[in-house]
Amino acid sequence: MDVMDAEITKNGTQAVDQQCDSLFGKGYINSWANAKKEICKPGGGSTFTCHEHPNTNRGANIGSLFCHATNLVLDSTDFLGEVITKPGTRYPTPKAGSAKVACDIDRPYTREQVADQHTDRWLYDALATAPAADVNAACADPRRTVSYPVYFVTRMDPTNAYHHFEEVMNFFAAMYIYPHKELLQQGITIVAFDGAPKGFYLELWRRIAYPFRIRFLRDRPYPPGTCFKNALIASMPHRSMYTHFWPGVKSMCRSLYMSSVVRWTHMLMADARPELYTWPDGQHRQNEDTVVGRVTWVSRRHFEAANQGKMNSWQVQRMLSNEDAIVPVLSNAVMTWNSKSCLRNPGDGGCRKVPVYFEFATMELGDHRWYPEQLQQLSRTSVLMAVHGAGVFNEIWLRPSTSSVIEVLHNSGGNHHYHNIASFIGLPYHDMGSAHDPNMLAAKLTEVMDSTALRMAEEHGRKMAALRAAGTA
Known part of the structure; x- marks a missing residue:
């Protein structure tokens, strides 16, 4: 986060002000870190600490917990x-005593406060006090002990890119x-303890877990009585930053937190997202300045055709009836934009000089x-x-310095999820409302290509x- 903070300051993009930081930056995470309660009373051989997500003013439920135990x-x-x-079955149904600690247990939250996060499955259904001698015996036996940190996660919807990235x-x-933090130098493995589909981001989770393997507990349960020296437990992410930013309200904040997460994931997936300016020795193009x-x-369209009669009401209302008309008009708008470039017509004194x-x-x-x-x-x-939906969330895989996003909020007005995320990461965003007339979309695309091309050319010029x-060029 320090590196990302320095980069945001250096490149002159939208600054992170104090209020934004308290809501979506270091201040936000520090509030989460500082709001903690001990589940294990002092004096036992185990610890169990939970950190409360900052209050979202959304009723009696506390924000999502992050817990860690020894x-x-x-x-x-x-x-x-x-x-x-x-x-x-999607979620666990734990037996009493399936998780044991060598300490007296104090449950500082009511079941209702944590029920929709599934934290109650740990604190109320599974967790029990065991004799210290039994816990110590398990944790002293190398055959029954996992000494490196383990991150237990229950995934809410791993087939939805928007919600699944919340868990990342x-x-x-x-x-x-x-x-x-010193324990993290050993690496950390990811253990999914749910019955959900494996989902989109498996390769990302594998790289997070390296040099260990990601583990789906339903496929590879640990032997009974396994001791985890350092267990980290994520609750369901119902009340994390995604709900904290209130999607019904537009935010103009730059989020140091989300910008850092996105940059980190870009680095983890660098082989699938090669930088445009890095080539093997000797590689070049004839038109290097283009x-x-x-x-x-x-x-x-394919998804909608395959799921006719299966979609819910909000999925149905977002369907475009004229996509077959939109696509060729957009394609023609791109060709028309290109035709006005000096790359195509160098003798035309009025041609666009941006290469x-x-x-x-x-x-x-x-x-x-x-x-x-x-x-x-x-x-x-x-x-x-894109039309409003989880597909727009793929804006996070763009390069904010050289990219833009145009969202068609077709019958989805007031849902500012992707406007806010674009603002958080410094990505130029354009809202078409419910307008889906092909010519209106083409006009907006032409405008956005004009502004995006300038940024692309400037960055390319600096790097070349x-x-x-x-x-080396």
Whole structure:
């Protein structure tokens, strides 16, 4: 986060002011870290500490908890319960005593306060006091002990990119909050204790867990009585920053927290998102000063056709009836924009001198695996266009300095999820409201290509100048 803070300051993008920091930056996470309560009373051989997410003023429920424990003994099959015995069950049904600690337990929250996060499954259903001798025996036996940190996560909806990334963000916050950072030098493994589908971001979670393997507890339960020397426990992310920013209200804040998470994930997935200015020795192009951009229209036609009669009311109301008319008009707008470039007509005194041209493509996200196909195409996208929905969330995989997003809020007015996320990461965002007339969309696309091309050319010029100065261009 310190590196990202310095970069935001250096490149002159939207600054992080004090109020924004308290809501969405270091101040936000520090509030989470400082609001903690001990579940284990002092004097036992185990610890169990929970940190409360900052208050969202949304009723009696507290914000999401992040908990960490030492010397926790788990019977993982008993903890999962019906996830094991009834395939298709989404969430664990723990038996009493399936998680044991060597301490007297104090439950500072009511079941109702934590029920919708599933934290109650730990604190009320599973957790029990065990004799210190039993816990110590398990934790002294190397055959029954996991000594490196383990992050237990219950995933809410891993097939929805928007919600699943919330869990990635909560992991990042947990690593920031966790007081024993020296232990993280060993690495940390991810353990999913749910019956949910494996979902989109498996490759990202694998890289987070490296050098260990990500583990789905339903497929590979630990042996009964396994001692976890350092267990980190994430609750369901119902009340994290996503709900904290109130999607019904537009935010103009820059979030140091989310900007840092996005930059971190870009680095983790760097092989699928190669930097445009890094080539193997000897590689070059004949037109080194030309910048190639991409306009990507995100379609849902295949998904909608395959799920006729199965979609809920809000999915149905977002469906476009004229996408077949929109796509060719957008494609023609890109070709018309390119035709006015000096790259195409160098003898025309009125041609556009910015050395940028755009390709146009449609992309049905569900037809591509997230890794590597989706990431590779999104990393090349300069202008992302999409109808409101989780597909717009893929704006996080763009490069904010050289990209833009256009959202069509078709029958979805007042849902500012993706406006706010774009603001958080410094990505230029354009709201078309419910307008889906092809010519109106094409006019907005032309305007956005004009502004985006300038930024693309400026960044390319800076990087090429640096490469030439170093003698590597």
